[in-house]
Amino acid sequence: MKALVWEGANELAVRQVPDPQIRNEQDAIVRVRRTVTCGSDLHLLGGYVPFMERGDVLGHEFLGDIVEVGPQVRNHKVGDRVVVCSFISCGKCWYCQQQQFSLCDNGNTNPMITENVWGSAPGGCYGYSHALGGFAGSHAEYIRVPYADQGAFTVPDAVSDERALFASDSAPTGWMGADLAGVKPGDVVAVWGAGAVGQMAARASVLLGADRVIVIDRLDNRLEMAQTHLGVETLNYEQQDIGAELLERSGGRGPDVCIEAVGMESHSGGPQLWYDQIKQQLRIESDRPVAAREAIYNCRKGGSVFVLGVFAGMVDKFPLGALMNKGLTLRGAQQHGQRYIPMLLERMARGELVTEHLATHTMPLDEAPRGYEMFKQKIDGCVRAVFQPTS
Amino acid sequence: MRWLIGGAVALAGGMVARRLFGGAGRGSDHWQRGQARPRGPRWHVATVNRPASDVAPGGQFPEPLAGLGDAVEVQVRPAAGDRGTEIAVRLRDGARLPVAAARRATSRDPEQAIRAALRESKQLIETSEVLHPDYPPTTESTPLNKPLQMATRQGRREGRL
Ligand SMILES: NC(=O)c1ccc[n+]([C@@H]2O[C@H](COP(=O)([O-])OP(=O)(O)OC[C@H]3O[C@@H](n4cnc5c(N)ncnc54)[C@H](O)[C@@H]3O)[C@@H](O)[C@H]2O)c1
Numbered sequence: 001m002k003a004l005v006w007e008g009a010n011e012l013a014v015r016q017v018p019d020p021q022i023r024n025e026q027d028a029i030v031r032v033r034r035t036v037t038c039g040s041d042l043h044l045l046g047g048y049v050p051f052m053e054r055g056d057v058l059g060h061e062f063l064g065d066i067v068e069v070g071p072q073v074r075n076h077k078v079g080d081r082v083v084v085c086s087f088i089s090c091g092k093c094w095y096c097q098q099q100q101f102s103l104c105d106n107g108n109t110n111p112m113i114t115e116n117v118w119g120s121a122p123g124g125c126y127g128y129s130h131a132l133g134g135f136a137g138s139h140a141e142y143i144r145v146p147y148a149d150q151g152a153f154t155v156p157d158a159v160s161d162e163r164a165l166f167a168s169d170s171a172p173t174g175w176m177g178a179d180l181a182g183v184k185p186g187d188v189v190a191v192w193g194a195g196a197v198g199q200m201a202a203r204a205s206v207l208l209g210a211d212r213v214i215v216i217d218r219l220d221n222r223l224e225m226a227q228t229h230l231g232v233e234t235l236n237y238e239q240q241d242i243g244a245e246l247l248e249r250s251g252g253r254g255p256d257v258c259i260e261a262v263g264m265e266s267h268s269g270g271p272q273l274w275y276d277q278i279k280q281q282l283r284i285e286s287d288r289p290v291a292a293r294e295a296i297y298n299c300r301k302g303g304s305v306f307v308l309g310v311f312a313g314m315v316d317k318f319p320l321g322a323l324m325n326k327g328l329t330l331r332g333a334q335q336h337g338q339r340y341i342p343m344l345l346e347r348m349a350r351g352e353l354v355t356e357h358l359a360t361h362t363m364p365l366d367e368a369p370r371g372y373e374m375f376k377q378k379i380d381g382c383v384r385a386v387f388q389p390t391s
Numbered sequence: 392m393r394w395l396i397g398g399a400v401a402l403a404g405g406m407v408a409r410r411l412f413g414g415a416g417r418g419s420d421h422w423q424r425g426q427a428r429p430r431g432p433r434w435h436v437a438t439v440n441r442p443a444s445d446v447a448p449g450g451q452f453p454e455p456l457a458g459l460g461d462a463v464e465v466q467v468r469p470a471a472g473d474r475g476t477e478i479a480v481r482l483r484d485g486a487r488l489p490v491a492a493a494r495r496a497t498s499r500d501p502e503q504a505i506r507a508a509l510r511e512s513k514q515l516i517e518t519s520e521v522l523h524p525d526y527p528p529t530t531e532s533t534p535l536n537k538p539l540q541m542a543t544r545q546g547r548r549e550g551r552l
């Protein structure tokens with residue numbers, strides 16, 4: 001079959017790879033209808049996560065049709081149109097039963113790497129390097145889905161492919177950020193990053209009853225999109241004083257909840273960016289935490305900060321003093337999609353959660369390298385590039 | 392990042408190489424510095440999200456653990472706070488693993504076989520199968536891949552368990 005593979009840092013190619021096979025009785029094989037770029041892939045693409053091998057298939061946010069099931073798959077049959085959670089979780093271990101699905105004890109076939117690097121191993125993820133199991137990704141005609149009863153969700157007829165696609169990863173990630181950060185009616189919420197993840201966190205905050213939701217970025221097209229489609233306020237950090245604006249818009253208190261949806265390649269205008277870039281080049285610091293620093297600094301006393309952006313190693317100039325003295329709660333997680341996807345699909349069916357505006361560019365899989373270039377450089381207003389491997 | 396985790400891969404790879412080519416020291420998988428290295432065999436402990444009766448029905452452990460035979464001591468106890476059952480395994484002093492079980496390790500280090508057996512048994516008890524990686528692989532072997540491929544071959548045999 002055809003697939004988009006990683007060939008080396010910033011090198012992608014579409015080529016033939018072996019078809020996936022059922023390997024476990026709870027597996028299914030899905031024929032991919034749509035699969036989409038994610039900010040997380042950029043960290044892999046740039047070689048920031050050195051657990052990639054030449055030939056690894058990228059992609060983890062997708063939807064398709066089940067074409068084969070293992071003998072222990074109970075809830076799905078051939079022909080089901082499903083959206084699949086990007087994280088691979090067994091549904092049976094203690095973490096899965098606590099609904100912390102991305103922490104699954106059994107979903108990563110290769111726990112050794114992350115145990116050594118982070119102390120213990122999260123679950124597996126499609127197309128996300130050998131540190132998270134080395135599972136082939138979804139930018140392909142077919143993909144193997146382990147624990148299919150846990151990770152694949154039948155899409156209601158009322159929800160289009162275009163909309164349901166984002167129930168795989170960005171929508172549950174954003175929802176989890178707002179939910180686990182404790183957003184509640186009356187809150188002022190600030191979200192750093194107006195990519196698909198930040199936009200979904202902002203929309204979730206609105207739906208959870210926040211009084212004001214403010215999205216921060218520097219890309220005007222994304223900020224306009226957030227205003228039009230999500231009903232939120234925006235700030236451009238290159239044109240406005242973020243700290244002053246956030247105080248003004250929260251009665252001088254600061255936001256109750258600050259959500260970081262930027263990640264380890266965070267950008268900044270000032271000397272901070274050079275500082276972090278130089279340290280990254282010298283390998284003294286692995287990740288650039290500009291937005292995380294700002295979120296902690298601007299959060300109100302006793303408030304809550306949630307890190308949705310992916311970080312992989314060490315950061316520098318981390319404002320532990322502000323965190324401690326202001327009594328903040330800091331949390332982060334890879335997404336626990338299985339906990340939210342059925343609810344999100346219902347909201348999509350009711351029209352409360354729209355996502356199709358995120359798919360700014362749709363193309364055949366053959367053009368995926370161009371799609372990643374557009375997504376990475378944010379060319380032509382690209383928010384997400386969607387590939388259709390089998391149309 | 393590249394430096395940090397690259398270092399971890401190199402370390403994992405080096406550790407694997409040491410084990411493959413002999414001379415593996417126990418506890419060398421703890422690459423974090425400052426940790427005391429235990430002298431005798433240590434307990435490897437995993438918590439299984441099931442009551443004790445499901446861990447060894449009729450006194451019989453799942454095959455990977457049972458296969459370690461008399462070479463290991465096994466303790467089973469309820470985990471506090473409704474977290475299931477703890478299984479602890481330790482190599483008996485001076486014992487050698489049965490040949491079939493020793494084959495699970497890629498080196499002469501019996502601790503590798505114990506870790507793999509414990510992880511696989513936990514999966515069998517919780518999910519009734521052992522999750523396999525994708526096959527056939529889509530990747531190619533290159534000189535750059537080598538250390539990572541050697542390290543991932545130890546996926547369940549190494550780590551902190
Ligand atoms: N936790 C999870 O499970 C999970 C799931 C999916 C994605 N992610 C992570 O979420 C992050 C965002 O993903 P995405 O797909 O939306 O990526 P994206 O690249 O499309 O969006 C990131 C946005 O952040 C903006 N940005 C950069 N620096 C900023 C700063 N200092 N302040 C404010 N905004 C800034 C960029 O302009 C861009 O619009 C990534 O790190 C990704 O890895 C996490």
Ligand SMILES: [Zn+2]
Pocket residue numbers: 038039040041060061086169170
């Ligand atoms: Zn993602």
Ligand SMILES: [Zn+2]
Pocket residue numbers: 089090091092093094095096103104105106107
């Ligand atoms: Zn699990």
